[in-house]
Amino acid sequence: MKFVDTVKRAGRNLREAKIRTLLTSLAIGVGAFTITLSLAAGSGGRSFVEELVSANTNPRAVYVQPKQDSSIPGAPGAGGVQEYSDAPSVSYGGGFQLTLMKESDIAAISNIENVERVDPIYNLNAKYVTAEGQKKYQAGLNTYDESITLEYAAGTGDDLANNEIIVSEDYLKPLGFTDASSAIGKSIAVAVDNPLGVEKLFNFTVAAVSKKSDLAVSGSSDLTINGTASKTVYEYSEQGTPLEKAYMGATVITSSEDAVSTVQSTLKDQGYMADTAEDLMSTIFTFVNVLQGILLGFGALAILTSIFGIINTQYISVLERTSQIGLMKALGMRNRDIGRLFRYEAAWIGFLGGAIGAGFAVVLGMVANPYITDALDLGKTRLLEFHVWQAASVIIGLMVVAVLAGIFPSRKASKLDPIEALRTE
Amino acid sequence: MIEVKNVTKAYGKKQHEFIALDDVSLAIDKGRSVAVIGKSGSGKSTLMHIMSGLDHPKSGSVLIDGQNIFELKQKQIDTFRAEKIGFIFQSFFLEGNETVADNVSLPLEIAHVPRSQRKERIQKALESVELSDKAKNKARNLSGGQRQRLVIARAIVNNPSIIFADEPTGNLDSQTGAKIEDLLFGLNKERGVTLVIVTHDDELAAKCDVQIRIKDGTIQSIDYAKELGDTSNKAKEGEPA
Ligand SMILES: Nc1ncnc2c1ncn2[C@@H]1O[C@H](COP(=O)(O)OP(=O)(O)OP(=O)(O)O)[C@@H](O)[C@H]1O
Numbered sequence: 001m002k003f004v005d006t007v008k009r010a011g012r013n014l015r016e017a018k019i020r021t022l023l024t025s026l027a028i029g030v031g032a033f034t035i036t037l038s039l040a041a042g043s044g045g046r047s048f049v050e051e052l053v054s055a056n057t058n059p060r061a062v063y064v065q066p067k068q069d070s071s072i073p074g075a076p077g078a079g080g081v082q083e084y085s086d087a088p089s090v091s092y093g094g095g096f097q098l099t100l101m102k103e104s105d106i107a108a109i110s111n112i113e114n115v116e117r118v119d120p121i122y123n124l125n126a127k128y129v130t131a132e133g134q135k136k137y138q139a140g141l142n143t144y145d146e147s148i149t150l151e152y153a154a155g156t157g158d159d160l161a162n163n164e165i166i167v168s169e170d171y172l173k174p175l176g177f178t179d180a181s182s183a184i185g186k187s188i189a190v191a192v193d194n195p196l197g198v199e200k201l202f203n204f205t206v207a208a209v210s211k212k213s214d215l216a217v218s219g220s221s222d223l224t225i226n227g228t229a230s231k232t233v234y235e236y237s238e239q240g241t242p243l244e245k246a247y248m249g250a251t252v253i254t255s256s257e258d259a260v261s262t263v264q265s266t267l268k269d270q271g272y273m274a275d276t277a278e279d280l281m282s283t284i285f286t287f288v289n290v291l292q293g294i295l296l297g298f299g300a301l302a303i304l305t306s307i308f309g310i311i312n313t314q315y316i317s318v319l320e321r322t323s324q325i326g327l328m329k330a331l332g333m334r335n336r337d338i339g340r341l342f343r344y345e346a347a348w349i350g351f352l353g354g355a356i357g358a359g360f361a362v363v364l365g366m367v368a369n370p371y372i373t374d375a376l377d378l379g380k381t382r383l384l385e386f387h388v389w390q391a392a393s394v395i396i397g398l399m400v401v402a403v404l405a406g407i408f409p410s411r412k413a414s415k416l417d418p419i420e421a422l423r424t425e
Numbered sequence: 426m427i428e429v430k431n432v433t434k435a436y437g438k439k440q441h442e443f444i445a446l447d448d449v450s451l452a453i454d455k456g457r458s459v460a461v462i463g464k465s466g467s468g469k470s471t472l473m474h475i476m477s478g479l480d481h482p483k484s485g486s487v488l489i490d491g492q493n494i495f496e497l498k499q500k501q502i503d504t505f506r507a508e509k510i511g512f513i514f515q516s517f518f519l520e521g522n523e524t525v526a527d528n529v530s531l532p533l534e535i536a537h538v539p540r541s542q543r544k545e546r547i548q549k550a551l552e553s554v555e556l557s558d559k560a561k562n563k564a565r566n567l568s569g570g571q572r573q574r575l576v577i578a579r580a581i582v583n584n585p586s587i588i589f590a591d592e593p594t595g596n597l598d599s600q601t602g603a604k605i606e607d608l609l610f611g612l613n614k615e616r617g618v619t620l621v622i623v624t625h626d627d628e629l630a631a632k633c634d635v636q637i638r639i640k641d642g643t644i645q646s647i648d649y650a651k652e653l654g655d656t657s658n659k660a661k662e663g664e665p666a
């Protein structure tokens with residue numbers, strides 16, 4: 001019997017036992033549904049992470065921190081008493097210290113080949129922000145980072161001068177501006193305390209008003225100033241402390257993306273902790289993948305159960321059609337073709353189950369996507385990302401599984417003795 | 426030419442053994458029409474199944490055109506049955522849920538007849554049993570006589586060179602029965618199809634070239650009716666069932 005004829009007959013046979021076929025398919029459908037959804041959530045999650053990371057990091061950047069003493073005092077296996085080191089550090093008490101980066105580290109790193117520049121990370125603390133005739137407000141202060149995508153309501157934050165500042169639109173009203181464009185060019189003051197509690201006002205001109213971004217993690221901070229201004233503010237606030245001219249870390253900008261990995265390994269050789277944007281991404285990817293793996297496991301379990309359903313259904317189908325099998329054998333149908341007929345039936349069941357499950361998953365996903373996005377505040381991102389090839393491979397995979405499950409019953413069919421089979425009515 | 430040589434068929438094992446055919450030998454020339462007559466349970470169907478290679482004898486051989494069919498590979502037997510033999514089984518074995526046309530199509534599909542030729546052949550076969558108007562009906566909805574005719578259409582659609590028919594007119598009224606007989610004998614006369622008809626019906630048997638009578642698994646007589654000559658094997662008490 002030819003392929004098309006066999007497939008058609010197999011399909012017709014199934015239609016005779018509609019309910020049985022449907023129920024068996026539904027069991028597979030549950031697995032297909034779960035798997036399709038978990039694949040969609042996986043791709044959605046990964047592309048969300050990718051967007052998130054690329055909106056907040058620079059692919060040419062390596063994030064450097066000094067190596068920390070890995071031993072925590074009191075922890076089992078810890079070295080106990082630690083030798084005093086002259087290096088600047090922050091003490092958190094109990095002997096727990098955070099080693100900091102010195103100016104000499106920054107200079108050394110700048111000399112590494114392919115390093116374009118090194119931006120120390122300034123831990124800025126503004127006491128308050130105010131404008132003439134307005135009240136004082138608390139505000140977060142950050143250093144401008146070109147790799148963080150900002151959206152502006154007015155002006156632009158590119159080429160920020162040393163005395164310029166980016167203000168979040170939340171601060172327009174409190175600082176006495178009617179709208180974003182009217183704030184541009186106006187002066188505001190940021191107060192900073194030195195370690196002795198002496199307050200100093202730094203005056204800035206508003207260069208841009210930033211909008212809230214769905215993706216930016218730190219980019220939508222209240223106030224943003226450039227690196228030089230940050231250095232000035234930081235040095236004032238830390239003068240005379242061990243933190244003066246010492247930093248939690250630094251961002252190393254390499255000359256090209258290709259240079260990132262060599263610079264990273266050089267930094268590691270020199271005893272720094274160095275992470276690239278990609279490292280960050282893969283760390284978060286691991287979480288997404290683990291979650292997806294758990295979901296996939298449930299799907300696989302559902303499919304495992306449905307395998308027994310297929311075997312059972314097909315076995316009954318063989319018994320029911322014993323005389324039909326006998327007739328086909330008597331008419332000269334090859335044993336191989338009889339077996340194939342039943343395996344194609346199983347494939348049909350797999351296809352049906354896969355299509356039902358994947359179809360439901362896609363429809364549900366389409367409907368649920370906007371709600372999920374809303375609930376999780378993801379902006380334009382869709383958490384469930386469906387790909388045709390994924391749904392197709394789920395269906396094809398299930399057809400293969402179904403055919404494998406159908407091997408046992410189909411072998412029984414092909415081994416029937418035609419005479420015995422013809423005697424059964 | 427079909428030659429059956431010393432065929433013995435036993436069912437069951439050892440003390441429960443039942444000899445359904447006992448040292449049966451006969452020969453059927455190409456293009457003959459042969460009636461196999463005997464009481465119920467005498468072994469007619471068993472003989473037909475063995476002659477067509479569906480069942481295997483305990484001993485003995487069946488030669489078709491000089492070739493012992495039990496020495497062929499399974500694939501060759503399958504091809505031989507698909508291309509050369511038409512079967513009309515005592516129980517019809519129709520696919521009740523499939524259409525009349527799909528039932529007739531089955532032997533063609535098994536014999537790998539290209540799709541383009543099938544439709545016409547199915548149409549012709551159904552016409553010859555006067556079932557054309559039922560082509561699209563489900564086989565389950567046919568009357569007993571219509572089913573019998575459908576089975577015949579399925580047996581002849583392949584243009585077989587041998588037709589084995591187990592009670593082909595058993596369920597038909599005399600008028601329709603006569604039509605089917607005409608059809609089968611027509612194929613026999615015009616296309617030289619060898620006919621092997623198992624029947625209780627003496628009238629139908631009388632229309633055949635040869636009458637083989639069996640009783641309790643042994644050949645009682647082989648009558649070469651009409652002008653065929655050799656009647657040496659005639660027996661005395663071959664009575665119809
Ligand atoms: N599988 C089997 N096991 C045991 N005995 C069997 C088996 N098949 C057939 N027989 C016996 O063999 C004998 C011949 O059976 P067969 O079907 O050939 O009879 P038949 O001549 O075609 O009868 P009918 O006219 O009623 O169809 C019967 O006695 C039957 O009971």
Ligand SMILES: [Mg+2]
Nearest residue numbers: 469470515591
């Ligand atoms: Mg019989």
